[in-house]
Amino acid sequence: MTGAKTTKTTYAGTPLPEVKVFTERLLSAESTEKVLNALIILKHVRQINICGETLPLTVKSGPNTGIPVNHPERKVIKVGDNEIELTKLVGGFYVELNGDADVDATVEEIRKVCDKLIKTGYSLEVGRYSKYRPTLTDTLRC
């Protein structure tokens, strides 16, 4: 999800620095919303991707296949101006920085946000963890 008007991953085409924040516990929708809103306003953040455990909409197996799960953490959250349906219990944030970012300073800002909002602990690394240009899979999804 981005600070712009889209929730689709956009590729920079070059391997920009990425900050991986991996939480010790899976975060509730409320906590996820707070973290995303605090990260998205940082100056050099280009894009944030989230990962976690998928919350299915319906029961997919067993004798009650098809009935709704109604998981209390699967709900719409507001990130910036966008309303997003959260489909995961989030356990990680991949924060991509702009090419002109002062990486060390931005990482410190991200660390401050995480210290304040992720009370159950987290780890933070800087590197490149996801692809930065479209691959065959993206073509097939179109």
Next chain:
Amino acid sequence: MAYKRQFYPGTTIPAVNRRRYLDPKQNLKKLRDIAMDDVVRIMGHRNPGEDYKSIHPPLEEGKEPKCPVRELVEPIEGAKKGDRVRYIQFTDSVYFAPISPYQRAWMYLSRFRGLDTGTLSGRQIIEMRERDLEKLSKFLIDSETFDPALTGIRGATVHGHACRLDENGLMFDAWQRYIWDGRKKEVVYVKDQVALPLDRKISVGKPAPTSELLKRTTIFSAYTGGVDMRDDKEVTAYGIRIHKLRTLAGYQPFNVKGV
């Protein structure tokens, strides 16, 4: 030569707990008392108070063929009455649940009669005659082998045993069969084991603190606070010995001399 039965090697906490859970002469501690009707509701096979359905006539009607094994083995109550075979399945979190699936299999076969059990990566199923299964399920849920937050009763979609816990310390459940009651600080079941919503919430009590779980668990783990299996020399030697015998002789370890 008469052997004295041995259960598990080792001196560390998980090894001692494994030995204790496996030994049928050791009583499991009772930590809670969930009503039998509530256990039946969570299992979801019949409504509380409903008659047991049967798949064959009671054995006392005497229509069984003559068989020396039948005469030798005392049937359990459900078999005598002709009950259906039903199941319950427990999922155990890797974050120091009191017991893990493999030890469940050992424990069940060491302590109880008349059941079939299957081990999978994070879950353990018990199949048994219905009325006996209900009693056994209540016994297990009430006992120290169950923790409300780290043990799940899940008939299907058991995924979660190796996931991180949520902010309240509950094992992940995609079907959200149980929730955290923040006011009472208890875990509450809102669905049965196959995700059918319950008529009313069923509390299974407060989760144990991590410090207590570390004393109760059978799980060796290098994760913070745990005991690394390699730190227990006797357990390590036992594992290596089995591995070596299996490698050298397959299913004929008695043919390997001097190991």
